[in-house]
Amino acid sequence: MHILVLGAGVVGTTTAWFLQKQGHQVTVVDRQSQAGLETSYANGGQISVSHAEPWANPSAPLKVLKWLTKADAPLLFRPRLDPAQWRWALSFLSECTASKAAHNIRQMVNLGTYSRTQLQALRKELGLEYDHLEKGILHFYTNPEEFDGAIEPTRIMQDLGCDRQIIDAKRAVELEPALNPIKHRIAGATYTSEDESGDARKFTQALAKRCQEAGVEFRYNTDIVGFDQAGERLLGVQILNAGHHETLRADSYVLCLGSFSAILARQLGLSLNIYPAKGYSITVPVKNEEAAFNVSLTDDEYKLVYSRLGDRLRVAGTAELNGYSRQLNLTRCRAIVRRTAEVMPEAGDWDKAEFWTGLRPTTPSNVPYIGKSHFANLYLNTGHGTLGWTHSCGSAAALADIVDGRTPEVDFTFAGV
Known part of the structure; x- marks a missing residue:
């Protein structure tokens, strides 16, 4: 399945990694010139369950x-x-x-513990260096x-x-x-x-490189401006790159745009309280x-x-x-x-x-949106607040399981909006 991930911060990049690891063709879209240049750029650095x-x-x-x-x-x-x-x-x-x-x-401890384990396994598997x-x-x-x-x-x-x-x-x-x-x-x-603890930007950029080596395509310097949809299904994402408008099409889509997720989701009638x-x-x-x-x-x-x-x-x-x-x-x-x-x-x-x-x-509760939206092919992985770095690997692993129809190995209330 071809999956389009919207956002190349630490959450979007880890999502891309776990999806490609499960055999999917993945494209990541971000308005910046590299991964990890917005909220992931200079955060507190803690993996803090x-x-x-x-x-x-x-x-x-x-x-x-x-x-x-x-x-x-x-x-x-x-x-x-x-x-x-x-x-x-x-x-x-x-x-x-x-x-x-x-x-x-309870929600945050369970997700944090699971995520920390996923991060440790990923670091061991790939030998990532990020201070x-x-x-x-x-x-x-x-x-x-x-x-x-x-x-x-x-x-x-x-x-x-x-x-x-x-x-x-x-x-x-x-x-x-x-x-x-x-x-x-x-x-x-x-x-x-x-x-x-560790540098989230270094981690994100190192993982993005490994994603590319594994076949993930990154479309940088690309603004997301809207959607094509038919009923409860997305047909494509409208983008703007170097003054050129284009529609990117995939089988499924994952929204990982941090604070801007709520603004974009409104175009689809989704009300994300972020x-x-x-x-x-x-x-x-x-x-x-x-x-x-x-x-x-x-x-x-x-x-x-x-x-x-x-x-x-x-x-x-x-x-x-x-x-x-x-x-x-x-x-x-x-x-x-x-x-x-x-x-x-x-x-x-x-x-x-x-x-x-x-x-x-x-989010008001500090608990993120992770899971399937009411659109047949749109998934959410956003709203992580101060704990995006802490929860990124666990959120991505859980989301990849949900996309493949499996129950994630963590006790957490997943989104259904």
Whole structure:
């Protein structure tokens, strides 16, 4: 079967790999000149099963209200005259109950564990190099209330098989000595030894190369503008390349366009509740090897993640719900630098920070759309929010099974829209 994958980020590229591995002819279409140049370009770098507590939880509404007037708030909601934004926001509030948060944690832990296993197998099979480290992820808390609030979600994750251990400040510094400058301020921490980190862009581009070697065709510099359809079946995808309009035809299609999936899906009458959460990252060179971290870190109070990528340090986080603009907000960038320099002043050359922003395709529940749409030959693999890198291999493997009529080997509620 010929399958057209729309999008060459980490989710689209892994989807292409698993589909071709099952014998399909695959073409990937993307507007960029290479794979992994949008949301996958400079994300936080974590393969984080332990980062499974959804934004929508019982404590979220009050926090969002407190943050409304703070330009550097971890989660910033900028109200717009945009029905899609308000629909998303109201759905988000409906997900903030304890029972729904527990359900969504289950979804994300199950998918994350499965995905991490798939990634490890793929890395071993292909020998991919992407600055990966298998040193676990350590969540640290400098606010006692934040630490207390993390205990119950951690226990839920433990019950689901995620080995996230609750530890004290002393043990946290033993695991990662780079935290020593703030050891007196750490209220508590958790540690998941099986989690990993790595450069998502390097991974995506290395895998795209292997896809091409296996026969996958990539159509770069190509804008997707619409669809040809007949009833509940797609007949083709309308594209624009170098000023030339064309229709690409295939037997089946997979939508992996991140935040832009919802916009394109509307043309088909599909209502995907995905809204862009603009995230930021800084990348800095290591300044002092002895002061730099190796264990990937999560600063939960400030919603920041830290990953060591070779001789670079990547710190990413915050979320801005403010439409589709990718303009850098320097206030938010500098807030990341300020907090990181406070935590470990000698680790990186903070004055040389490279700033980046990207649009995370976020659902109100943080649970992605994976599976079959109501169109006979259109599949969805989108809406992964902050966990696209974490969930990419598992989502792709599951989607490939669904395309072939098999039941995926993961306990997850697959899409049916």
